[in-house]
Amino acid sequence: MDIIQIAVIGIIGMILSLILKKENSGMSVIIGIVVGIIIFMGVLPKIEAVIQMLYKIVSKSEVDIKYIDVILKIIGISYISQFASQVCSDAGEGAIASKIEFAGKVIIIVISAPVLMGLIEMILNLMP
Amino acid sequence: MDITVVFQIAAVGILVAVLNQVLIRAGREELAMMTTLAGLVVVLFWIIQYISTLFETVQTLFQLS
DSSP, X not given: OOHHHHHHHHHHHHHHHHHHHTTXXXXXXXXXXXXXXXXXXXXXXXXXXXXXXXXXXXXXXXXXXXXXXXXXXXXXXXXXXHHXXXXXXXXXXXXXXXXXXXXXXXXXXXXXXXXXXHHHHHHHHHOO | OOTHHHHHHHHHHHHHHHHHHHHHHTTXXXXXXXXXXXHHHHHHXXXXXXXXXXXXXXXXXXXXX
């Protein structure tokens, strides 16, 4: 699915949700969500290819594999929290959107804590 | 994952909006409100499976829990 198809789907979704915004605002938010899902599913094979490439690069270098897992987890969490918070802010619910963003940041910090600890210990070992 | 789903949802939305206006003109506001809610619930049931496929895909893709 190349970029032209994605742009056309986005524009069609935007027009349809505009038509429905006045009488039926709930439906226009739903159309926004569905178009977002369709575009993500369209880009999915390309994302998988990038992740495979990432693993190949890491397996060549001597970097530990668990760091890449943490990075992938963080990317996944940030994508989902961004998706949800933008849908909420589109629908006008700014407060909910910022709460979702806040929760996403906390979860990312929790996941990256072991990596930070490892880094600090490494630095302390280097100190004379 | 194609665009026909978006057209179906838009069709339901427009249909419900028109029905809403007709019922309001006929003086039955509460029925109009009911049809709007019914249309919304039907569409929500449609897209629940799409949202769950999205989240499952992201979970398997990024090895989340």
